[in-house]
Amino acid sequence: MTTDVLHDCVLGQSHGQQVLFVPKDRYIATLRKLIDDSYTMCVDLTAVDFLTHPGRTLPEAIAPERFEIVVNLLSMRDRTRMRLRTQVSEANASIDSAFDLYPGTEAMEREVFDMFGITFNGHPDLTRILMPEDWDGHPLRKDYSQGRIPVQFKGSAS
Amino acid sequence: MSDLLSTVVSAGTFEGNQELRSRSELTAKEVMREVGAVLRMSEADVALLAEVEADPGEDQTMIINMGPQHPSTHGVLRLMLELKGETVLRCKPIIGYLHTGMEKTGESLTFMQGGTNVTRMDYASPLNNELVFSMATEKLLGIDGDIPERAVWMRMLLSEMNRMSSHLLFMASNGMDIGAVSMMLYGWREREEVLRFFQKVTGLRMNHNFIRPGGVAADLPAGWRDDVLEILEMLGPRLDEYDTLMTGQPIWRERLQGVGVITRDEAIALGATGPILRSTGLAWDLRRDMPYLNYKDVDFDVIVGSYGDAFDRYAIRLAEIRESMRIVRQILDKMPGGDFRIQNKKVTPPPRARIDESMEALIHHFKIFTEGFKVPEGEVYVAIESPRGEIGCYIASDGSATPYRMHVRAPSFVNVQALPHMMRGGLVADAVAVISSVDPVLGEVDR
Numbered sequence: 001m002t003t004d005v006l007h008d009c010v011l012g013q014s015h016g017q018q019v020l021f022v023p024k025d026r027y028i029a030t031l032r033k034l035i036d037d038s039y040t041m042c043v044d045l046t047a048v049d050f051l052t053h054p055g056r057t058l059p060e061a062i063a064p065e066r067f068e069i070v071v072n073l074l075s076m077r078d079r080t081r082m083r084l085r086t087q088v089s090e091a092n093a094s095i096d097s098a099f100d101l102y103p104g105t106e107a108m109e110r111e112v113f114d115m116f117g118i119t120f121n122g123h124p125d126l127t128r129i130l131m132p133e134d135w136d137g138h139p140l141r142k143d144y145s146q147g148r149i150p151v152q153f154k155g156s157a158s
Numbered sequence: 159m160s161d162l163l164s165t166v167v168s169a170g171t172f173e174g175n176q177e178l179r180s181r182s183e184l185t186a187k188e189v190m191r192e193v194g195a196v197l198r199m200s201e202a203d204v205a206l207l208a209e210v211e212a213d214p215g216e217d218q219t220m221i222i223n224m225g226p227q228h229p230s231t232h233g234v235l236r237l238m239l240e241l242k243g244e245t246v247l248r249c250k251p252i253i254g255y256l257h258t259g260m261e262k263t264g265e266s267l268t269f270m271q272g273g274t275n276v277t278r279m280d281y282a283s284p285l286n287n288e289l290v291f292s293m294a295t296e297k298l299l300g301i302d303g304d305i306p307e308r309a310v311w312m313r314m315l316l317s318e319m320n321r322m323s324s325h326l327l328f329m330a331s332n333g334m335d336i337g338a339v340s341m342m343l344y345g346w347r348e349r350e351e352v353l354r355f356f357q358k359v360t361g362l363r364m365n366h367n368f369i370r371p372g373g374v375a376a377d378l379p380a381g382w383r384d385d386v387l388e389i390l391e392m393l394g395p396r397l398d399e400y401d402t403l404m405t406g407q408p409i410w411r412e413r414l415q416g417v418g419v420i421t422r423d424e425a426i427a428l429g430a431t432g433p434i435l436r437s438t439g440l441a442w443d444l445r446r447d448m449p450y451l452n453y454k455d456v457d458f459d460v461i462v463g464s465y466g467d468a469f470d471r472y473a474i475r476l477a478e479i480r481e482s483m484r485i486v487r488q489i490l491d492k493m494p495g496g497d498f499r500i501q502n503k504k505v506t507p508p509p510r511a512r513i514d515e516s517m518e519a520l521i522h523h524f525k526i527f528t529e530g531f532k533v534p535e536g537e538v539y540v541a542i543e544s545p546r547g548e549i550g551c552y553i554a555s556d557g558s559a560t561p562y563r564m565h566v567r568a569p570s571f572v573n574v575q576a577l578p579h580m581m582r583g584g585l586v587a588d589a590v591a592v593i594s595s596v597d598p599v600l601g602e603v604d605r
Contacts, residue, residue: 015297015538041426043541044550044567053556057535070552072539072567076426076440079447083539104429107575115261125175130254130604133174139262140563146262 003059007033010059019083021062027086028096031071035101039073039082042102046070047088047112051142066090067118071098088118097123115140178221178238178250218242226255230335230590233600237577237589244585249578253571256604264564268530269295272564273367276551279566280602281364282327285320285356286544287566288369289313293450294540294551295371298533299505306497307452309373314451315386315489316359316369317542318482322393323352324545325475325482328597329400332472335594336413341403348396355385372506373499383490390483397479405473414469418580418592421466428579429572432547433478434596437463437470444543456488468595475597478545504531530559539567546570546597568605570598 004011007030010021022030048068050056058064065087073082088095097120098105109120110129117138120126128135137144225236234255240248264275276291277284296302330345353363358379360368368375404410420430422438435442443460445453461477463470499506507526508519535557541550547569556562573596580592 014536015300017539019537042429043431043548043572044539044552044565046552046565046567048537048554048563053562056556070537070565072550072552076442076447081448081539081541102429103427104572104575107571111571127175128254129176130257132254133176139259146266 010061012059014083017081017083019085021059022084022086024086024088024095027069027084028098028101030084031073031098031101034073034082034084038075038077041074041076042071042098042105042108043074043081044070044072045098045105045108045112047116047118047140049116049140049142062087067093067116069095069112069118093117094119094121096121099123114138117141173252173254176252176254178240178248178252180221181219181240219247224589226252231593232331232598233603235574235593235598235600235603237593239581239586239589241586244587246581246584246586246589249581249589251574251577253574253600253603256600258604260605261563261565264561266560268559269371269533269561270527270530272561273370274365276564276566277365277367278601279568279605280544280546280549280570280599282599283320283324283545284365285316285369286542286549288367289317290540290542290544290549290551290566291564292369292371293542294538294553295533297538297540298536298553298555299371300534301372301500301502301505304500304502305373306500307494308377308496309498309500310451311489311493312374312378312498313369314453314456315486315493316356316374317451318485318489319352319355319386319389321482321545322479322486323349323356325479326352328475328545332594332597333404335590336410338404338410341400344396344400344403348393351389351392355382355389358382358385370499372502373497375499377498386486386490390486393479393483397476400476405476411469413588413591414472414595415467416465417468417584417588418595419465419467420576420580424579425466425576428576430547430576431569432543432545432573433471433474434547434573434576436461436474438466439464444541444548448541450540450542452492455492456485458485468591471595471597475545532557532559533561541567544569546599546602547573566602566605568602570596570600570602571605574598574603 006020009030012019012021048070049066050064050068051066054064056064067088069086069088071084086095095118097109107129109123110126112118113120113126114128114131115138219240219242221238221240223238225231226234236252238250238252239246260275260279264272267275272291273288276287279287293302296305326345326349330342333341333345356366357363359382360366420434420438422440425435425438439462441460441462446460458481461474461481463474507523512519513523533555535555537554539550539552541548549569550567552565553561554563577592577596581589
């Protein structure tokens, strides 16, 4: 992976797309700098659980962790995209919320919390968004087995 | 309040903290954030916003539930509204009633089967979902530059026809929401003509699984050109009828103009895309600004509004149908011959006729549909312009035949966040017009 440096973070390429590997402690500070670089819209924020695929390709300076927060930014001025990948460990599955910089991440961060159990510090309303409030577990984690809940129909004979 | 809560609980829709909480349970700062005050405004502006309601006190407001079962919520969208009289003070969309774990399902389907999954997300524009998924897969495979020209033009044709059918559906549902019930019938009628064309091409009216990694599933049927021309000829005068029926009509304008206003900065901050963003006057269309397929070779206009209200969003969609027709006309002229899918044995199954005469072809066919094809390790994000805004597909692959993680950036999911902001200070009767003008598809919101 050919790498470069932007805002003291490793800048890589993935299929011709810019990927910035941001350490967790400089996540918000880097976002702030990127806003000044005209990346004013956060189009997407999601996460990946790399539990069963730890040997993925990363730049040398980046130590892999279980979770990765993936943020896709858009610059309408330059018509470019920038993807941020931040490693989040299983032991401390939390990261600062980007809500104050990008209010549009409100629902996306709630979705990541709901699906992966990663908490966002400073999020105004960190509740489940897609799953019911009393649901156990976080479905998109790789150790959450599919089809664990038996299908039941109300009023069925069994 | 407690009475209301108990009815909600007994109805089995209690969602705990996901719901809109009463003012007494919240701090001033939380209320401020909930009303959408943190939109990169100065503190003075935020204070102005806060003055509108000036803390009316618990006994003067009422929290009511709209949905999840309500004819005007476009599916199972549930809104909790705090009202003072007829004025909406706060609003919170509660989603997830249609959540079926499609992103989790996507992890166990091969790249070949993935199209059947994503096409069910935004069921009003299924072909755009398939297109973005296929483009992401092709980029991972490194074959995105090798797709045959005919396949690319066919994808554009289907994508634009789909934009027409989706916007026609919007015309129908928007008309119904505002009270122009006859419009609902006309919109559905015209959409059906487009769906009939899809049925002829793909075999199905919806959920086609027609655009697949490597190209499309089949060639265009005989007589497709006449079918398209017929639709284009029929649609032009019908759109003029819509203009007569709605655009210039005083009641229609009264219902929509100045309703659900959003500014450009707010739309960008909230991540809203598509007609919502363009209604604020910002000409941002991925087809023109970050071209994919062959959109750089066709001539079309990006339609923008100037007030950011519900009427602008209606007018933009109506004009976008006309622009799509213009694009389709150019596609008819430029459609080349040749292959409709890539001749790469890795991703393309052998033709049906070969299976009868060759054992190897039979095995190959069997393996490609049962085991799928392996996609190199890597991650990629591809975005295109769907009728609702930017639809993106993020795929992380671990080198196997199924995506390690498949995430769809659904435009409706993000656009729904703009609802509380658009509704603030408006009338409860306008709430329906605002939801309608966002045009959310709940299959995509909840995935």
